[in-house]
Amino acid sequence: MRLFKEANMIQKRTKIRELLRMKPEGQSLTVMGWVRTFRNNQFIALNDGSTNTNLQVVAPLGVFDETLLKRITTSASLKIEGSLVPSSGKGQAMELVATSIEVLGDSDPEKYPLQPKKHSLEFLREIAHLRFRTNTFGSVFRVRHSLAFAIHQFFNERGFVYLHTPVITASDAEGAGEMFRVTTLPFDNPPRNEDGSVNFREDFFGRATNLTVSGQLEGELGATAFGEIYTFGPTFRAENSNTTRHLAEFWMIEPEMAFYDLEDNMNLAESFIKYIIGYAMEHNREDLEFLAQRLQEEEKALPQDKRSEWTLLEKLEFVLKNDFERITYTEAIDILLQSPAYKKKKFQYDVKWGIDMQSEHERYLVEKHFRKPVIVTNYPKEIKAFYMRQDDNGKTVAAMDILAPGIGEIVGGSQREERMDKLTARMREMHIPEEELYWYLDTRRFGTVPHAGFGLGFERMVQFVTGMGNIRDVIPFPRTPKSAEF
């Protein structure tokens, strides 16, 4: 009975996104949504989240009770029945002339924090639970949804298996970053060993556990059975990073493919990025146009030389149509050494073969020299992880990073070391305990194969596509140091 009623309510409702595509010929429709503004005691701008475009609802003068009209305040929720007609006003093609208005939920205008005006992103971050009701965040999170959907579609079309790697892990061997401990032990008085250290054998899992910093090692287990897998889930880093590009909780996509070399890996990563951007451009045109416009207005405050030369859509279009630049680390260092910036001593950090490139170096390559996404390959082994495949020269590994304009490293990947002897030798050099990773090494023990994979930070991708400057504005509930309110 209850189910039937709910279905009935849904069937009657027309989403504004669909309504706006109809031909207005006086048809009778029901809409439900939240009030954005109420002008002139007569015109309701109604938004239901399906699109940024508000529906203009006309409440003809004299038809509705004064006490009802008083309740039509910013963000009150309404159910409206009316007829869809061509608009006699200028700002919109059609409007709904209300025959009945029901207030589903009141919104006290003295207390509701959002106003029909511009708010700073910093302020909206403080009311993250309500910011979805703004145009900017409406667009950002519809685009985020589309990108997530496109990711699954891309891999599904190519026969990849979506592998759910664990959120709680016991492995602390990879060293991808500081970890959040997971425990049920009492923190004021944990059980102790004789030497005074905490006795994790008495903890929930019988050992020390943490939130995952990467699903890659588990991903390799999948790849060496299914051939091609991908993970897409939350990842946690307890680093005290306070930047526009870091979160303590973020989402990562990590494909892992057997029978792929570095070149295959790069090809996949490049077509993957183009695919999901193309998907958003096709399905979220309106949102992207809104975000592009928002960005342009924001940049008006900047001096001429700091403004971007392209609009957001032009930038995305360009990325779609052009090949990413591919250079080796060694070539990248040469370019930096030859650069006017280096010769004029503009770099704060020195450049020489063997360094881990700094943000300023990556920015120079991507934003000044090539002016497009760049894939840098074959880094020195000293600055990369133990599992990356060693090149024949003994100096470099088959790594690749994709650097994007504006955000820097968006993808990090490599061909993995499939040769047992080389891998364990490197682990010993880097003091990584083999015993703890016996399960990982089993992939090399039993039918090892050449394989490769990469990790892509989802929020950085959403930043790139939406043009949002701060990563805290592209995840619904950002977790950063000293901040986990909602």
Place this chain on the structure above:
RNA sequence: UCCUCAGUAGCUCAGCUGGUUAGAGCAUCUGACUGUUAAUCAGAGGGUCACUGGUUCAAGUCCAGUCUGAGGAGCCA
């Protein structure tokens, strides 16, 4: 974690070399108007000047510490 900047009304901000009762625009409320597009016009209410301590006859203003936020750096995705 380091460096720099900031915290004054619901929001965005002004407040000079310390000196009467701390201001503006927007928002809100009341009234007017009624085809408006962040409507318009008139009026009203609204403040622990982040917190703690100090200097001083006197602190929003100066000093110290703390907290929070932003930008940059490092770490990285």
